[in-house]
Amino acid sequence: MKSEMPYKLMLTENELPNSWYNVRADMAKKPAPLLDPATKKPVTLEQLSQVFCTELAKQELNDTDRFIEIPEEIRAFYRMYRPAPLVRAYCLEKALGTPAHIFYKFEGNNTSGSHKLNSAIAQAYYAAKQGQKGVTTETGAGQWGTALSMACGYFHIDCDVFMVKCSYEQKPFRREVMRTFGANVIPSPSMTTHAGREILERFPGTTGSLGCAISEAVESAVSRPGYRYVLGSVLSQVLLHQSVIGLETQAALKKYGVKADVIIGCAGGGSNLGGLISPFMGEVLRGEAEYRFIAVEPASCPSLTRGTYAYDFCDTGKVCPLAKMYTLGCGFIPNADHVGGLRYHGMSSILSELYDQGRIEARSVRQTEVFQAAKEFAQAEGILPAPESSHAIKIAMDEARRCRESGEVRNIVFGLTGTGYFDMMAYQRFNDGLMTDYIPSDAEIARSLADLPR
Amino acid sequence: MKSEMPYKLMLTENELPNSWYNVRADMAKKPAPLLDPATKKPVTLEQLSQVFCTELAKQELNDTDRFIEIPEEIRAFYRMYRPAPLVRAYCLEKALGTPAHIFYKFEGNNTSGSHKLNSAIAQAYYAAKQGQKGVTTETGAGQWGTALSMACGYFHIDCDVFMVKCSYEQKPFRREVMRTFGANVIPSPSMTTHAGREILERFPGTTGSLGCAISEAVESAVSRPGYRYVLGSVLSQVLLHQSVIGLETQAALKKYGVKADVIIGCAGGGSNLGGLISPFMGEVLRGEAEYRFIAVEPASCPSLTRGTYAYDFCDTGKVCPLAKMYTLGCGFIPNADHVGGLRYHGMSSILSELYDQGRIEARSVRQTEVFQAAKEFAQAEGILPAPESSHAIKIAMDEARRCRESGEVRNIVFGLTGTGYFDMMAYQRFNDGLMTDYIPSDAEIARSLADLPR
Numbered sequence: 001m002k003s004e005m006p007y008k009l010m011l012t013e014n015e016l017p018n019s020w021y022n023v024r025a026d027m028a029k030k031p032a033p034l035l036d037p038a039t040k041k042p043v044t045l046e047q048l049s050q051v052f053c054t055e056l057a058k059q060e061l062n063d064t065d066r067f068i069e070i071p072e073e074i075r076a077f078y079r080m081y082r083p084a085p086l087v088r089a090y091c092l093e094k095a096l097g098t099p100a101h102i103f104y105k106f107e108g109n110n111t112s113g114s115h116k117l118n119s120a121i122a123q124a125y126y127a128a129k130q131g132q133k134g135v136t137t138e139t140g141a142g143q144w145g146t147a148l149s150m151a152c153g154y155f156h157i158d159c160d161v162f163m164v165k166c167s168y169e170q171k172p173f174r175r176e177v178m179r180t181f182g183a184n185v186i187p188s189p190s191m192t193t194h195a196g197r198e199i200l201e202r203f204p205g206t207t208g209s210l211g212c213a214i215s216e217a218v219e220s221a222v223s224r225p226g227y228r229y230v231l232g233s234v235l236s237q238v239l240l241h242q243s244v245i246g247l248e249t250q251a252a253l254k255k256y257g258v259k260a261d262v263i264i265g266c267a268g269g270g271s272n273l274g275g276l277i278s279p280f281m282g283e284v285l286r287g288e289a290e291y292r293f294i295a296v297e298p299a300s301c302p303s304l305t306r307g308t309y310a311y312d313f314c315d316t317g318k319v320c321p322l323a324k325m326y327t328l329g330c331g332f333i334p335n336a337d338h339v340g341g342l343r344y345h346g347m348s349s350i351l352s353e354l355y356d357q358g359r360i361e362a363r364s365v366r367q368t369e370v371f372q373a374a375k376e377f378a379q380a381e382g383i384l385p386a387p388e389s390s391h392a393i394k395i396a397m398d399e400a401r402r403c404r405e406s407g408e409v410r411n412i413v414f415g416l417t418g419t420g421y422f423d424m425m426a427y428q429r430f431n432d433g434l435m436t437d438y439i440p441s442d443a444e445i446a447r448s449l450a451d452l453p454r
Numbered sequence: 455m456k457s458e459m460p461y462k463l464m465l466t467e468n469e470l471p472n473s474w475y476n477v478r479a480d481m482a483k484k485p486a487p488l489l490d491p492a493t494k495k496p497v498t499l500e501q502l503s504q505v506f507c508t509e510l511a512k513q514e515l516n517d518t519d520r521f522i523e524i525p526e527e528i529r530a531f532y533r534m535y536r537p538a539p540l541v542r543a544y545c546l547e548k549a550l551g552t553p554a555h556i557f558y559k560f561e562g563n564n565t566s567g568s569h570k571l572n573s574a575i576a577q578a579y580y581a582a583k584q585g586q587k588g589v590t591t592e593t594g595a596g597q598w599g600t601a602l603s604m605a606c607g608y609f610h611i612d613c614d615v616f617m618v619k620c621s622y623e624q625k626p627f628r629r630e631v632m633r634t635f636g637a638n639v640i641p642s643p644s645m646t647t648h649a650g651r652e653i654l655e656r657f658p659g660t661t662g663s664l665g666c667a668i669s670e671a672v673e674s675a676v677s678r679p680g681y682r683y684v685l686g687s688v689l690s691q692v693l694l695h696q697s698v699i700g701l702e703t704q705a706a707l708k709k710y711g712v713k714a715d716v717i718i719g720c721a722g723g724g725s726n727l728g729g730l731i732s733p734f735m736g737e738v739l740r741g742e743a744e745y746r747f748i749a750v751e752p753a754s755c756p757s758l759t760r761g762t763y764a765y766d767f768c769d770t771g772k773v774c775p776l777a778k779m780y781t782l783g784c785g786f787i788p789n790a791d792h793v794g795g796l797r798y799h800g801m802s803s804i805l806s807e808l809y810d811q812g813r814i815e816a817r818s819v820r821q822t823e824v825f826q827a828a829k830e831f832a833q834a835e836g837i838l839p840a841p842e843s844s845h846a847i848k849i850a851m852d853e854a855r856r857c858r859e860s861g862e863v864r865n866i867v868f869g870l871t872g873t874g875y876f877d878m879m880a881y882q883r884f885n886d887g888l889m890t891d892y893i894p895s896d897a898e899i900a901r902s903l904a905d906l907p908r
Contacts, residue, residue, distance in 0.1 A: 006466075006467045006533070007467060007533040007534055008467070008533075010464070010466075012460075012464075013460045013461060013462070077836075079460070079461040079462075080461055080541075080545070080835065080836055081836065087534075090530075091534070091608075109563045110836065110837075111832070111836055111837045111838040111873065112836075113875075150836050153832075153833040154545075154833070154834075154836065172878070172879075172882065173627075173875070173876075173878035173879070176878040176879075176881045176882045176885060177838060177875075177878060177881075179881075179882075179885045180829055180832055180838065180881050180885060181832060181833060182833060374634075375634055378565070378607075378634055378635060379607040379608070379635060379636060380608075381534065382531075382534055382535065382564065382565055382566075382604050382608065383564075383565045384565040384631060384634065419565065421567075421627070421631075421875040421876070422627075422875070424626070424627035424630040424631060425626075425627070425630075427630045427631075427633075427634050428626065428630045428633075431630060431633045431634060
């Protein structure tokens with residue numbers, strides 16, 4: 001158990017990145033632009049600025065500046081919980097009997113419990129700086145809503161969270177955390193928007209969907225003066241903010257003289273994976289280094305491994321721009337059996353393009369094996385991981401077991417995006433042996449893909 | 455917001471304490487010894503060793519060794535989540551407009567969510583080292599049970615947690631965390647013990663009490679070969695292990711050149727307060743420095759501020775030794791209105807003696823003002839505090855406001871013992887304006903004190 005290397009490869013506050021890294025600047029072939037669904041032409045800054053804060057719209061469209069300075073106000077907030085620890089998983093290595101060295105970047109040591117806070121604070125800052133009264137968003141599992149509530153509480157702006165009604169009712173504790181930070185949490189569909197009222201009229205008693213919540217949040221922002229809409233994943237601006245994860249990881253590995261061999265992250269919309277790998281991908285794109293990158297997605301929502309690379313709507317409600325991405329079709333909804341997050345039908349256009357270029361591997365894993373890995377990890381490392389993060393754990397453990405068989409000493413790095421405190425209902429199902437696996441049929445995926453825009 | 459001083463006054467892993475500090479060694483007048491309830495004579499090592507592991511029994515009786523070395527196996531575990539950050543509360547200071555400098559020692563950044571892990575890992579280690587099959591304990595709110603489950607999972611020994619039945623039913627998530635770490639969680643009263651069956655026969659349908667759970671856990675340990683009983687607070691061994699909190703705080707303040715003026719902690723059985731203040735109290739006892747110490751307890755369970763200093767049973771079931779302590783009587787049960795922990799009828803004999811010597815101040819606070827402070831703290835500092843910890847927050851904020859009025863620049867240090875993720879039901883009551891305050895009447899306290907052993 002003893003080693004020259006500490007358990008936590010810490011950076012000091014002075015080593016916190018000054019700028020976010022924009023991987024698009026190093027991509028020879030850029031991600032395809034967002035399109036206006038009506039004209040099929042690239043959306044303009046002016047169009048985007050009606051929905052997003054202007055600075056964020058600029059970041060969304062910026063594919064040339066390699067670094068974008070992090071404003072001091074955001075850095076001040078980051079210093080409350082960052083640099084996040086890069087942990088050497090000595091105990092897990094021992095439990096697995098592997099010669100591999102395993103490292104995880106732990107983003108769960110802030111009250112929101114996940115990496116989502118890195119982008120939430122940036123988006124809240126730009127809204128406050130632009131003089132907005134507040135922002136609106138949707139939340140499903142609740143990590144994003146929690147992070148945004150904290151961020152808006154800090155900058156004293158309103159935060160309206162449209163929370164999918166079934167989640168609002170099943171996760172009252174998530175809801176209360178948001179309220180404690182001062183957010184206004186509205187079960188969706190609601191009577192406060194046209195979109196919500198229409199759905200309630202057509203489907204009385206519906207428990208809602210993420211697609212409907214997005215429609216309500218967007219309408220609520222654009223129809224009221226002083227409000228903007230914000231989103232926690234998928235968008236290129238979000239990957240930009242999340243690059244702080246990868247930059248710190250890169251700096252810590254360099255500080256301790258470790259060269260990563262493989263870098264692994266879970267992937268839903270791509271916020272964590274993109275943030276973690278992009279500075280390393282930059283090294284690859286500039287010809288400075290080689291790494292293996294692995295995206296891990298749920299077998300029940302396999303956009304990279306079983307989707308199509310095409311233009312699709314970002315939202316089920318079809319009010320948002322079209323993005324070129326690996327998608328299962330915007331009407332795809334994971335089976336009710338699926339317990340974790342990572343339920344987005346598409347994937348960040350940056351990651352989709354890099355995957356299409358063959359620069360990223362992808363794996364899909366069943367949730368029962370994910371929870372088994374989560375439990376083994378918790379018992380070894382003393383951290384209760386979020387189900388989302390546990391997708392990466394599962395594949396990291398598989399890679400480490402392969403090293404045990406081959407005898408190779410590899411450096412495996414993975415992103416531990418958050419904690420599972422609010423996911424104990426899912427753990428209970430697993431602990432009681434009641435969790436099952438649902439894998440969509442080819443026919444099911446073909447059906448939702450048939451509806452792609454042309 | 456800028457300062458020479460960082461947000462987190464971090465120590466490196468190399469600065470982790472090598473030994474626990476035993477404040478009893480520096481006390482001229484020692485805490486009164488535990489007594490055998492039958493003979494009223496001090497309990498012997500032999501007697502204690504039938505219930506506790508031998509090393510722990512020795513620590514319980516050791517009032518002469520100032521330092522006790524922390525075994526390397528425990529230090530290895532500590533390194534996974536320690537040193538814990540000492541945070542400069544810049545944002546809270548700004549929100550309060552105070553010239554005071556506020557620091558908090560944050561013990562919530564481990565999966566168990568509280569400082570309880572510091573002693574749990576020690577107790578599990580000694581049990582494993584002594585070749586025990588496992589340990590038994592009771593848990594009410596669940597912090598201790600969670601920490602012990604993690605610790606036992608790490609050392610691969612059994613962990614039987616008797617969880618008060620109403621808590622078992624109302625806090626299913628706490629229960630699942632324990633099960634995920636491999637613990638056996640038994641709702642108490644249960645049919646697995648004589649004590650449990652007797653209570654169930656007398657009071658069918660009872661939802662249990664901490665006193666009953668202790669009786670079941672002790673019986674379950676002493677009646678089975680290979681098991682020992684462990685406890686998360688009150689005992690002197692627990693305060694010894696928790697001294698790691700105070701030692702780190704002392705080292706970090708020294709490293710950054712800060713002299714504390716007042717040190718504040720919440721107090722239930724005394725594990726956190728004792729751990730935090732004891733190294734500083736040692737300086738006072740040795741005549742090296744002066745500090746103000748403040749114990750903060752709930753107005754609904756005010757053992758220091760309204761109790762009596764006398765010998766009493768440590769447990770409601772009257773199976774444990776007698777301890778001399780500030781007590782409300784071992785039959786005292788806080789009103790059902792009380793939502794947080796800190797519901798123990800007595801107080802650590804070490805802290806009781808120091809309080810009796812006038813070396814510690816005590817305050818009692820109402821839970822509605824505690825939750826108000828918790829909410830203000832969460833919004834400023836981005837950490838959702840446990841209700842227990844928020845007692846200390848409330849008084850720290852009061853002290854900071856006094857500095858604002860007087861213009862004094864004081865260094866206020868308090869213990870932030872844990873996070874409130876599993877306490878959202880209580881936050882909800884507060885957020886909805888439904889929380890009330892219950893303060894026991896003098897007659898009520900006199901009634902439970904009338905039953906003190908003679």
